[in-house]
Amino acid sequence: MDAREQLISKARVRGWEPLVWLLAFALPWLMPSHALIVNEVAIVALFAVSLDLVLGYTGIVSLGHAAFLGFGAYAAALFAKHVVPDPLLGLLFGTVCATALGAVCSLTILRGTDLTRLMVTLGMALILLELANKLDWLTGGSDGLQGVVMGPVLGRFEFDLYGQTAAWYSLSVLLILFGLARRWAHSPWGATLMAVRDNPLRAMAIGIPVHNRLAVVYTVAAALAGAAGALMAQTTGFASLDVFALERSADVVLMLVIGGVGWLYGGVLGAVVFKLMHDVISGITPQYWTFWIGLFLVVLVMVGRERLIRPWLWFGRAADAKGAVADAKGGAL
Amino acid sequence: MLTLLFDGIAYGMLLFILAVGLSVTMGLMNFINLAHGAFAMAGGYLTVVLMQRWDLPFLWCLPVAFAGTALLGALLERTLYRHMYSKPHLDQVLFSIGLAFMSVASMDYFMGSQQQIMQLPEWLRGRTELGYGDNVVLGMGHYRLFIIAVCAALTVGLQFILAKTRFGSRLRASVDDARVAAGLGIPVNLIFAATFAVGSGLAGLGGALGAEVLGLDPTFPLKFMVYFLIVVAVGGTSSITGPLWAALLLGIADVAGKYYMPKLGSFIVYSLMIAILIWRPQGLFVRKGGR
DSSP states (O other), X not given: OOHHHHHHHHHSOOTHXXXXXHHXXXXXXXXXXXXXXXXXXXXXXXXXHHHHIIIIITOOXXXXXXXXHHHHHHHHHHHHHHXXXXXXXXXXXXXXXXXXXXXXXXXXXSSSOHHHHHHHHHHHHHHHHHHHHHOHHHHOGGGOBOOOOOOOBTTTBOOOTTOHHHHHHHHHHHHHHHHHHHHHHTSHHHHHHHHHHHOHHHHHHXXXXXXXXXXXXXXXXXXXXXXXXXXXXXXHTOBOGGXXXXXXXXXXXXXXXXXXXXXXXXXXXXXXXXXXXXXXXXXXXXSSHHHHHHHHHHHHHHHOHHHHHOGGGGXXXXXXXXHHHHHHHHHHO | OHHHHHHHHHHHHHHHHHHHHHHHHHHHHOOOOTTHHHHHHHHHHHHHHHHHHSOOOHHHHHHHHHHHHHHHHHHHHHHTGGGGTTSOHHXXXXXXXXXXXXXXXXXXXXXXXXXXXXXXXXXXXXXXXXXXXXXXXXXXXXXXXXXXXXXXXXXXXXXXHHHHSHHHHHHHHHXXXXXXXXXXXXXXXXXXXXXXXXXXXXXXXXXXXXXXXHOBOTTHHHHHHHHHHHHHHHHOSSOSHHHHHHHHHHHHHHHHHHHHOTTTTTHHHHHHHHHHHHHOTTOSSOOSSOO
């Protein structure tokens, strides 16, 4: 198979994909009492997909992705409160604001080591957290931004108490943006991102403008995260300081690692698994659930993700295991 | 004005002691350890428990905090951290933040989520003020004076070990290039384990000293993780003077910023860090050559 065919075959829509999406859209209708969770999962899935573009496809370790989520959330909430309560316009406004922020922030991640990038991204989220906390005349400070009333979607579908409209709204936005991201990541342009991730020096040598790629992918990812934030603010009618918190950035990295990096469905899958896990564990021990998340992270890294989801690799010789891992990776690509 | 500077220096010295272990381990093994604050917290809680339950005098608690956390560090290094060195940075970040989460939740479970209060001995409680009559030029809390003295002594000691002893020269060689150092017969792994233990011990000592100034509750590792990382990222990882200046700068900027512009809070510190890192991505004080 030559390189061109390989690229095309990756971009092809698999048979199971429409089924998964149909199931997702049917869920709020099948289980109306769980519509709120479906809505939450759809939003964090969008957030995780956004991080996947940065972390999985381009290899930028970011611990401050919540900056864009929070910025989009506050922008959308303020827009609804002070300008127009229309959800789609608000979504657009939140996304545009986060995109602008992403474009500015992308200048900060062009140079430096992993540590520098980690610190700069983390610092950005912390700065926004401080700002949102201190500008209390605008954001409500630590009380959060309350009293956001949303109008009906498309002027027709009111947000209901059980969250069915919210779930369908978020799922639709997720589907559209996911489709665009998928198309984009699988284009030749997206392939250059992976080249940059694997070896920036060589990528530069074959004529890929590395800084340009980093800046653009970071900006696009910020836009997606901002959209997720806007959805969150709109469907909950609330924006609070914890959208900027470190835990949120760490959680989304965890989701991505659970689902698999460098694979857009990894973000979606990770979001589903993480939310279910969160629900179950915090149902058992609401106060100490971070302990189990921490333990899970440690075990995940110690054992290795491949071996955790394919336990049969434990038995069999090391060489076989390595071969199987390589196969699995090849298959995933 | 001078009082602010004094408080800033005390705070900076404390941050330096807390972060120096992180800086050396990061320079040595290129390992991003976000759980460093957990060792500091362990030292702090050890001191509180020893003082409250067993009535040990404060001065005795400090060496115990150092030894206890150093032991803990050595144990964790041998069992867990050792496997992480060759992994990609993402894995290291996940692993160590997992450890930090676990430490936060278990401290919460065992000690409760409230702030711990430290009973300082009588002779450390007072405050000396210098000035003309009512016009106070410099007010020095005795405890802060004590912190500066201890940390300065430790800094001089560390610098001496690093510059003059055989262990120090081996350590510096390993930081510059671990592979070549190993090729020359330097036991890099052993040196790393020892350094990790000492670094954790220093963090524990810093946590014990800082419990009164910084406050001690189970969220300590996450709350101060950012500060440690700023010290390391700004100061660079190739020497201990870099982190020292970075820590002092951070301490003074933080204290002064919170005093003059309380509305902005930590905003100044973070902005300063980002500006510095954009200007000098490898840190402010980097030795030429090396890696």
